[in-house]
Structures are given as C-alpha cells and as structure tokens.
Amino acid sequence: MAKEPLKVLTESMFYVLLSLLRQERCGTEIVEYVDDATAGRVPLGPGTLYTILAKFQEEGLIRETAVEGRKRTYAITDRGRALFRQELSRLRLCVGDGEREERAAERALPGTERRELP
Numbered sequence: 001m002a003k004e005p006l007k008v009l010t011e012s013m014f015y016v017l018l019s020l021l022r023q024e025r026c027g028t029e030i031v032e033y034v035d036d037a038t039a040g041r042v043p044l045g046p047g048t049l050y051t052i053l054a055k056f057q058e059e060g061l062i063r064e065t066a067v068e069g070r071k072r073t074y075a076i077t078d079r080g081r082a083l084f085r086q087e088l089s090r091l092r093l094c095v096g097d098g099e100r101e102e103r104a105a106e107r108a109l110p111g112t113e114r115r116e117l118p
Helices: 011-019 027-037 046-059 078-108
Strands: 062-068 071-076
Touching: 011 027, 011 046, 011 078, 027 046, 027 071, 046 062, 046 071, 071 078
Parallel strands: none
Antiparallel strands: 062 071
C-alpha cells in the first residue's frame, strides 16, 4: 500500500513548522520557540521532536542545513511552507465553524450566557 502524505498536522507538528518560517533552527531552538510561543501549553519532548523532524525530512517539508557534532539545523522547504499555509487555512475554517455554531447556540437558548473557560 502506498504511503499517504501528511494532510492534517498535529498541534506539535504545526508549531515545529511555525518555528521554521522565519529562520533556520536547531532542535533546542525549536523547543524553546514552541515553549515561548505557546506559553508552555504545547510540550515538545525530545522523542516527539525528533520523530516529527524525521517525518518532515522524509516528506520533504524540511531539510537539514548544518551539522555540528550532534547539533543539526533545519530549514523549512517550499513544500513545508505550502503545507503550513494549507493547515493554517484549515484551522481558520474550523475556528469559523465553531464560532458560528456557538453564536447560533447562544441565540437558540434564551438565557444562555457566554462563559469563558478557565
């Protein structure tokens, strides 16, 4: 059976590509970027990170640009940027659908107040 290309990214995958949009980064810099960007909400341990990096290299979404000892630096490819944009567009549609449905539910249920999640 032929291998399916990535169509939907996990949250961790999304943030790894996001971290590479503006500059090349090594694994440690990717982890720091994701931690800062998400205020720690998206943990990215070494096992997860290096599994994602290997998958992305295999799919041609990123490429290795430098190796210094154990330190490897990565850059996003045009294919990776295209997948990132596709995923961003999909997520925007999901948010729009959720917001539209939430507004409809609030109108349908009198006395229902919008409550913020903790």
